[in-house]
Amino acid sequence: MINYTNVKAVIFDLDGVLVDTAVYHYQAWRRLADSLGYSFSVEDNEQLKGVSRVGSLELILKWAGLEKSEQEKEQLLAQKNQWYLSLIEQLHPGHLLPGSLDLLQRLKTKGMRIALGSASKNALGILQKTEILNYFDALIDGNVVQASKPDPEVFLKGAEALGIEPAHCLVLEDAQAGIDAAKAARMQVVGIGSAENLKRADDVVGDLTALVDKF
Ligand code: B16
Numbered sequence: 001m002i003n004y005t006n007v008k009a010v011i012f013d014l015d016g017v018l019v020d021t022a023v024y025h026y027q028a029w030r031r032l033a034d035s036l037g038y039s040f041s042v043e044d045n046e047q048l049k050g051v052s053r054v055g056s057l058e059l060i061l062k063w064a065g066l067e068k069s070e071q072e073k074e075q076l077l078a079q080k081n082q083w084y085l086s087l088i089e090q091l092h093p094g095h096l097l098p099g100s101l102d103l104l105q106r107l108k109t110k111g112m113r114i115a116l117g118s119a120s121k122n123a124l125g126i127l128q129k130t131e132i133l134n135y136f137d138a139l140i141d142g143n144v145v146q147a148s149k150p151d152p153e154v155f156l157k158g159a160e161a162l163g164i165e166p167a168h169c170l171v172l173e174d175a176q177a178g179i180d181a182a183k184a185a186r187m188q189v190v191g192i193g194s195a196e197n198l199k200r201a202d203d204v205v206g207d208l209t210a211l212v213d214k215f
């Protein structure tokens with residue numbers, strides 16, 4: 001159970017929580033895996049959620065039983081990102097997930113501090129295209145963190161940037177790696193999605209609409 005009266009700041013994951021971009025990561029990774037002769041499943045994809053670009057490639061190569069040079073890996077990462085960027089080129093506010101805008105507006109009205117805690121290096125462009133950048137007091141993304149989720153770095157940096165103690169931060173996450181990162185940061189965390197994929201979350205809801213009236 002979440003203690004909402006204790007919450008002073010909310011740290012949002014991006015892909016799969018605020019914006020419906022997880023499906024485009026899936027399509028781009030599947031295309032890359034196909035090009036490597038590996039049949040990439042939905043279950044494989046679930047394990048990549050919240051994992052950095054390079055960490056995701058390492059996992060796919062491991063599953064496929066392939067070894068690549070550093071230079072080949074760089075090319076594969078660039079190719080995946082190019083495909084991903086072309087898929088999200090037309091991203092617009094209609095791609096915000098249910099409840100995103102209502103919750104951001106409610107949190108602002110209530111004076112809550114708001115940060116982004118995403119593994120993505122494309123986060124800024126996505127916030128701009130979906131027109132929600134102005135809601136954020138701090139942006140922590142794949143360009144400023146060294147250690148990937150489940151390491152707590154991304155969320156601890158978010159708390160620090162906001163000037164709020166971790167115990168007063170609530171994380172919203174759609175990935176098991178992100179839930180584990182939030183717990184390692186000693187924060188409360190709500191899983192967004194299905195409970196079977198989000199173990200150890202303090203609560204799990206289907207989407208952000210369920211959280212609007214908590215604040
Ligand atoms: P990029 P999140 C994560 O974003 C995605 O869940 C994950 O699938 C992706 O590999 C990672 O960002 C890196 O994204 O290739 O855009 O740098 O869920 O932490 O907001």
Ligand code: MG
Nearest residue numbers: 013015016174
């Ligand atoms: Mg996510």
